[in-house]
Amino acid sequence: MAVYIADSPPIVSAAPPSVPRTYAWIVFALTFGLLLSDYMSRQVLNAVFPILKAEWSLSDTQLGSLSSIVALLVGLLTFPLSVVADRWGRVRSVILMAGLWSLATLACALAASYNQMFIARFFVGVGEAAYGSVGIALILSIFPAHMRSTLASAFMAGGPVGSVIGMALGGIVATHFGWRWSFGAMAAFGLVLVILYAFIVRESRISSEAENAARSGKAPALQRPKLRTIFSGLFSSRAVIAAYIGSGLQLFIMAAMLAWLPSFLNRYYGLPTDKAGVAAAAFILIGAIGMTVCGVITDRVSRSVPSRKWTVAIAYALISASLLLIGFMLPPGTAQLVLIALGMALVAGTTGPAGAMVANLTHPSIHATAFATLTLANNLLGLAPGPFVTGILADRIGLMGAMQVVPLIALGAAAAFVIGKRYYAADLQRMRAMQI
Structure with a gap:
């Protein structure tokens, strides 16, 4: 049954962003870089399927489960974690999520069995679950409304691009240095970006004036549907x-x-x-x-x-x-x-x-x-x-x-x-x- 929602207050403030344009593009670059890391960490596994299959005598069902568990966690947790991020703070959420999937990817490099790899991939999925929705929401909040279509398309293109890099680079690294280094390289890339993000991006600098006023108590909190x-x-x-x-x-x-x-x-x-x-x-x-x-x-x-x-x-x-x-x-x-x-x-x-x-x-x-x-x-x-x-x-x-x-x-x-x-x-x- 349809429900009247026209009078529902907007989820985000309609006030124009007050973020300096140069700083906004730096935030975009770092957020986009983390999206690359997200998909590089997710898809590097596919490049080393043949090696893992031979080394651990895995069935194709087991190999498929190592890939699917990440997407399953993303599907299950995207909605609740996105709601939490909106309330807890998107910047803090991004740092926490990216740090978790990077450390979990490092754990993949150290895994000694299928079960250990599965657990590590589980936490990769937990870390990556809400990043896409939180990242795009953060980006759209700091640029003018007339740029949203372009920014959304550019940001989401990081998914397939990151997949390509993860698969290609992962296969090359695995051939020359071993499959563990493939995961290690992806983890290192993510952790470096997390550190940069934590030092450069601040919640107070990317929030709208209305949100900052609400946070300081000078204005009522923004209502949500x-x-x-x-x-x-x-x-x-x-x-x-x-x-x-x-x-x-x-x-x-x-x-x-x-x-x-x-x-x-x-x-x-x-x-x-x-x-x-x-x-x-x-x-x-x-x-x-x-x-x-x-x-x-x-x-x-x-x-x-x-x-x-x-x-x-x-x-x-x-x-x-x-x-x-x-x-x-x-x-x-x-x-x-x-x-x-x-x-x-x-x-x-x-x-x-x-x-x-x-x-x-x-x-x-x-x-x-x-x-x-x-x-x-x-x-x-x-x-x-x-x-x-x-x-x-x-x-x-x-x-x-x-x-x-x-x-x-x-x-x-x-x-x-x-x-x-x-x-x-x-x-x-x-x-x-x-x-x-």
Whole structure:
């Protein structure tokens, strides 16, 4: 049931930021650097899958669980930790989170067994859980409103870029110095940034004048919507729920590719760990570029008819699934690699349309929480189960067989987008009517 939320006070102050522009860009650079560290620490594991499998005699299911546990924790803890960070202080939260995932990554380097590695990866996930939502909220709060789209796109691009660096650099370091040094290098990078962040970024310097006045007692504390109102707004329409589900299911495929492409190239193309990591990173980079290009195409195609975003999302899901399915059915060779690359260029193309749908179908006062909910769906439906389920399938039908099954998940994503498109116009009209 829809709930009237137009009169809900905004989550953040509407006052313009008073942060000096140079200082704001320094904060952006450090926050972006930590996002790189986040994904480098998360994805370096995939580059050393072949080594760990041989050294510890691990099954593909166990390998997949080491990757999936991080995404699972991110999915489960993103929402509650984001709420805590808003109240406890975003800067302090960033420092604590980044310090935790960096130390946990260092613990991965010292792990002597699968169980120890699993525990270390568990805490990597705890540390990384809310960083994406807290980091972007912090960045958007210190720049003018007219720059938000550009800053959000630039910041979130750090995810795939960090994944590429983590996989490529991790494979190279592992080949020359051993897999433990791969984790150690990622941990060192993160800890250096944490120290710089702690010395340079101050909560008092990035808060708005209204927030500083409230904190000092010179003005009443900024009110926030009640939790009941927030939850009602997040799930107030069938279309927005369909957007959450469709986005999450489609990212199941992307997560599986992220985790298993290095092993795929190692097993079926005979590439050593370093070259397999670099080659897989190239495919992920194609996916990152494709994500951006697909977003631009979506905006152009749907400029006059916003509902076309649903149609475009359906097309991205079905075309990417077809390309990947055909590609993995071909024998190893140039044709297979070309089709995989084309599929990777489209597989995450639904990210932009899904984000736009969520923004259109939720009240502006809860947009930050709405995107945290989208992140939760992405992780619980896609990023967490993707590597693990693929590993289970690989143990039973081989990795090639598993990679042939994974693209079929896009059928579920496309079905969700079809349902969302059916109810979109009515849900959007009802939401706008409630805000009058």
